[in-house]
Amino acid sequence: MxxxxxxxxxxxxxxxxxxxxxxxxxxxxxxxxxxxxxxxxxxxxxxxxxxxxxxxxxxxxxxxxxxxxxxxxxxLSEQGDHPVQQAWQDLNVPQCGYCQPGQIMSASALLAQNAAPTDEDINNAMSGNICRCGTYPRIRAAIHKAAKLAREVK
Structure with a gap:
């Protein structure tokens, strides 16, 4: 067991x-x-x-x-209100949505370690997550927005 x-x-x-x-x-x-x-x-x-x-x-x-x-x-959050989830919704990131749980989990781990990531930090942290729909620009924008939302909450 x-x-x-x-x-x-x-x-x-x-x-x-x-x-x-x-x-x-x-x-x-x-x-x-x-x-x-x-x-x-x-x-x-x-x-x-x-x-x-x-x-x-x-x-x-x-x-x-x-x-x-x-x-x-x-x-990740009981009400789906984690800053990354909020930013994903605000910026309408998903297209087909299949990869998005993995994208969100990678993004939230990044932000837990780095509250203000650069584009390079985001690219490095997210490089192992593939999006067949190519929503990478929206993902990057959402991570920046989530970082801002998280800083505003503190």
Missing amino acids: IELTINGTKQKFDVDPEMPLLWALRDIAKLTGSKYGCGKGLCGACTVHIDGQAVRSCIMPISAVVDKQVTTIEG
Whole structure:
């Protein structure tokens, strides 16, 4: 039995310790916000936070996150009012939307580490997240707006 803390709640999983975290989240915990994209950790659709760091859950074995805090898009904020989520809505970032949970999780991890990122900081932090629709300019603008919103709240 593997016990994880997901979005602040302890949950038990009776699974193979090598099961990818993504499948435990989606299939067992029924947290379907994180998406399957490539299965190789290359596209970023499955991004979650492990102890505040953006990681690819499709290649992370469930056994590697025992005693760590896992945060999914569903746990980023209860009301969807995290500054990144607000900026995404304000600037109408999503087109098809499939990659957006991973984009938001990577962006929020960036802003937790860097309250005023430059375009270069954003490009570096977001380089592992692929958007097939090409919304990169809106994503960058939304990250800048989220940084501003977060500074205004403080």
